[in-house]
Amino acid sequence: MAQALLTSPANPRLKAIAALRRRRVRDQQGVTMVDGIDELELALAAGVRPKTLVLCPDLIQDADRERALVERAPEATVLRTSRSAFEKVAYREGPDGVLAVVPAIARTLQDLILPVDPLLLVAEGIEKPGNLGAMLRTADAAGVDAVVAADPVTDWGNPNVVRSSKGTVFSVPVATDTTEATLQWLQEGGVRLLAATPDSDLSHTEIDLTGPVAIAVGTEKEGLTDRLMDAAEHRVRIPMHGQVNSLNVATSAAILLYEAERQRNSA
Structure with a gap:
């Protein structure tokens, strides 16, 4: 059964991700967001383990890359959204349909x-x-x-x-x-x-x-x-x-x- 698309940016899960734009929220939760497929692939190659993947089928141009991302992040919760909802949550303009919530970078x-x-x-x-x-x-x-x-x-x-x-x-x-x-x-x-x-x-x-x-x-x-x-x-x-x-x-x-x-x- 296909996963239902989240179509409203007011969805609590999407609102929580959008809130990560604020440093106070990132610090409190110990996470940050990665916006973009190239950036996420590099993060995965560096050993980052995403907590959440947000994917927009209408924006992702390469289904094979999308499938590979999901396979490389087996522990992540996967959310699929409509284009309008994704664009409200994404940090950058002209997003490519891939966004992830990952652990914070906290090295001393x-x-x-x-x-x-x-x-x-x-x-x-x-x-x-x-x-x-x-x-x-x-x-x-x-x-x-x-x-x-x-x-x-x-x-x-x-x-x-x-x-x-x-x-x-x-x-x-x-x-x-x-x-x-x-x-x-x-x-x-x-x-x-x-x-x-x-x-x-x-x-x-x-x-x-x-x-x-x-x-x-x-x-x-x-x-x-x-x-x-x-x-x-x-x-x-x-x-x-x-x-x-x-x-x-x-x-x-x-x-x-x-x-x-x-x-x-x-x-």
Whole structure:
């Protein structure tokens, strides 16, 4: 017997999922949402076990992929909805008909298992989920061993972080802690810290980025805190030849991480 479609966004189960847009609700329930088939497939490959799958037959273009998702999440409750109901619940515009509720991403610094010469990214005080997600995509591509959010304004489970990271928030090791705890953790692990700032005469290409190293970036408006800047072994800048004196933080992180990748790959 075919499963009945949920057609009203006022359905209690769908309302509960839509409420996960709010951080307070996510924190209370210890879950977040993954909106999109590509993102969910990456999360499943990383070992995430969905609690609920919400599927819209009218939006899903590949029945085989839908069937495979259900088979890979045998413990999940499966809900099928009408198009109008799904579009009300989905986080993003133009959804593809696949949404899941998954356990929250709640790793601490002590949960991270690092190689002997890790490449780390420390993102301090980042406010915009899209920037945090974009940095995760770069971290995944550049082979970064972990990304640490120090004193963040947003959380790893923000649906826009999940979306803008294309699901790499589940595959790249991440952690959250205070700036002070992060600095202590880096020191105890023997990891050199480099701070990105326009107020330096030292180019990012002039520094050895091999071995255990953490690259720290801050917000475009405020930059890194004095505490983190003082703790850095070197302060480096990205050359700027135009009228503005800073790049988008995700762009800055990409430039710095790929310089590190170039040096480490050459070495």
